[in-house]
Amino acid sequence: xxxxxxxxxxxxxxxxxxxxxxxxxxxxxxxxxxxxxxxxxxxxxxxxxxxxxxxxxxxxxxxxxxxxxxxxxxxxxxxxxxxxxxxxxxxxxxxxxxxxxxxxxxxxxxxxxxxxxxxxxxxxxxxxxxxxxxxxxxxxxxxxxxxxxxxxxxxxxxxxxxxxxxxxxxxxxxxxxxxxxxxxxxxxxxxxxxxxxxxxxxxxxxxxxxxxxxxxxxxxxxxxxxxxxxxxxxxxxxxxxxxxxxxxxxxxxxxxxxxxxxxxxxxxxxxxxxxxxxxxxxxxxxxxxxxxxxxxxxxxxxxxxxxxxxxxxxxxxxxxxxxxxxxxxxxxxxxxxxxxxxxxxxxxxxxxxxxxxxxxxxxxxxxxxxxxxxxxxxxxxxxxxxxxxxxxxxxxxxxxxxxxxxxxxxxxxxxxxxxxxxxxxxxxxxxxxxxxxxxxxxxxxxxxxxxxxxxxxxxxxxxxxxxxxxxxxxxxxxxxxxxxxxxxxxxxxxxxxxxxxxxxxxxxxxxxxxxxxxxxxxxxxxxx
Ligand code: GLU
Numbered sequence: 299x300x301x302x303x304x305x306x307x308x309x310x311x312x313x314x315x316x317x318x319x320x321x322x323x324x325x326x327x328x329x330x331x332x333x334x335x336x337x338x339x340x341x342x343x344x345x346x347x348x349x350x351x352x353x354x355x356x357x358x359x360x361x362x363x364x365x366x367x368x369x370x371x372x373x374x375x376x377x378x379x380x381x382x383x384x385x386x387x388x389x390x391x392x393x394x395x396x397x398x399x400x401x402x403x404x405x406x407x408x409x410x411x412x413x414x415x416x417x418x419x420x421x422x423x424x425x426x427x428x429x430x431x432x433x434x435x436x437x438x439x440x441x442x443x444x445x446x447x448x449x450x451x452x453x454x455x456x457x458x459x460x461x462x463x464x465x466x467x468x469x470x471x472x473x474x475x476x477x478x479x480x481x482x483x484x485x486x487x488x489x490x491x492x493x494x495x496x497x498x499x500x501x502x503x504x505x506x507x508x509x510x511x512x513x514x515x516x517x518x519x520x521x522x523x524x525x526x527x528x529x530x531x532x533x534x535x536x537x538x539x540x541x542x543x544x545x546x547x548x549x550x551x552x553x554x555x556x557x558x559x560x561x562x563x564x565x566x567x568x569x570x571x572x573x574x575x576x577x578x579x580x581x582x583x584x585x586x587x588x589x590x591x592x593x594x595x596x597x598x599x600x601x602x603x604x605x606x607x608x609x610x611x612x613x614x615x616x617x618x619x620x621x622x623x624x625x626x627x628x629x630x631x632x633x634x635x636x637x638x639x640x641x642x643x644x645x646x647x648x649x650x651x652x653x654x655x656x657x658x659x660x661x662x663x664x665x666x667x668x669x670x671x672x673x674x675x676x677x678x679x680x681x682x683x684x685x686x687x688x689x690x691x692x693x694x695x696x697x698x699x700x701x702x703x704x705x706x707x708x709x710x711x712x713x714x715x716x717x718x719x720x721x722x723x724x725x726x727x728x729x730x731x732x733x734x735x736x737x738x739x740x741x742x743x744x745x746x747x748x749x750x751x752x753x754x755x756x757x758x759x760x761x762x763x764x765x766x767x768x769x770x771x772x773x774x775x776x777x778x779x780x781x782x783x784x785x786x787x788x789x790x791x792x793x794x795x796x797x798x799x800x801x802x803x804x805x806x807x808x809x810x811x812x813x814x815x816x817x818x819x820x821x822x823x824x825x826x
Contacts, residue, residue, distance in 0.1 A: 344374060
């Protein structure tokens with residue numbers, strides 16, 4: 299059987315997460331590909347919360363998903379928060395919708411009631427376990443040995459139902475059929491039905507399982523394309539049969555199963571544990587497990603710009619066929635196409651991720667960075683910066699901060715790098731690397747800096763160019779090479795051997811701070 303979906307309907311895609319924890323970067327990439335496809339085709343991007351498995355409910359996880367999407371600029375057109383014509387968008391609030399479809403399937407002979415207790419299911423797994431079949435499944439063979447509406451008489455079934463006996467509804471997988479569909483990334487994919495077990499569709503508490511709910515909601519919400527992670531490929535035959543059995547084949551979405559994001563070293567899916575092991579984030583934003591209190595760092599808090607995060611995710615398993623690597627969201631929307639998504643998994647490379655961030659910081663106008671930098675400096679406790687307040691409302695001159703950002707951004711890979719690179723513009727360094735000055739220090743240099751401080755004190759114009767000129771004149775008069783004086787001066791102003799041009803720094807921190815810092819280091823050197 300080959301099922302092909304009609305292409306003439308409006309593009310409507312969905313991201314359908316189960317809110318069970320932090321959002322893995324693979325999950326955000328799934329959102330992104332959905333979003334780009336929707337925007338490219340003038341369609342709708344729907345966020346649906348798949349929370350029918352109440353045992354996996356994690357407080358805060360749904361809010362986290364919304365915060366992550368907001369941070370990335372991937373705003374849904376319809377969602378539990380944004381509303382929409384197909385509300386509610388939270389499956390737990392749609393419980394009443396699903397039962398009728400489960401019954402329709404039972405009545406048509408494509409599903410059945412199963413009354414087996416958890417103990418009986420455990421027993422089945424032990425009893426039928428063999429070397430060839432170490433984990434027996436409830437399938438076309440074993441269902442004949444279990445307590446269900448296929449093995450019990452109609453009267454027995456009616457009596458059990460009337461007595462309110464707990465039961466589930468299972469799909470009746472055909473014995474010998476091949477289910478074939480066209481995946482937009484993988485091409486034709488086939489499954490033999492004998493390989494797939496009789497999945498539960500409706501649970502004893504009346505809640506649908508994911509399998510039933512995803513099909514019913516994709517149908518009711520008029521989803522045209524269903525893009526999801528490769529881990530859902532084995533479920534596709536169940537879903538495709540459900541579309542057929544419910545009589546909706548003509549409306550079935552086109553499928554694309556996105557390749558996995560792989561570990562940088564070795565094989566297999568990149569996991570949170572790999573990130574912990576190798577020291578990089580895997581989640582989009584910080585996530586604190588409400589049960590254990592364990593905190594997992596996110597890309598945002600590690601100091602990534604959302605533009606860089608989105609850009610690097612897009613290029614994990616996709617490219618536009620050229621060498622272009624830096625894309626804005628608008629460019630991605632224009633360039634994106636599903637047929638350029640690779641079939642194979644994409645190895646995650648953190649060094650490359652850092653490169654994207656560095657490029658984005660380099661290219662950003664200071665104005666685009668100023669609030670995030672102010673927040674980062676506040677987080678690091680830099681004098682004058684207050685968390686939650688923009689640079690304008692904190693005690694800092696916004697113009698000054700913009701100038702500093704322009705001067706140092708080329709040196710920053712992560713937002714956190716603005717702390718060492720920018721803090722000394724606003725506060726006297728807490729420590730000075732005098733150990734790097736000492737080996738070549740002598741009385742002549744000491745005299746020189748005493749002179750320099752004096753000359754700076756009486757200077758009328760305070761501009762980088764003049765400050766450099768003054769230094770060179772005094773050096774020449776004392777027969778010193780300016781080159782030998784740059785390192786000590788830098789350490790005096792910055793605290794260490796880094797930072798932009800030393801006279802630019804002096805100009806920005808101003809006359810008093812420059813002189814104070816020179817004299818402070820001279821006194822440290824004197825006492826050593
Ligand atoms: N609820 C599934 C998940 O958590 C969604 C799979 C799908 O998109 O069909 O990934």
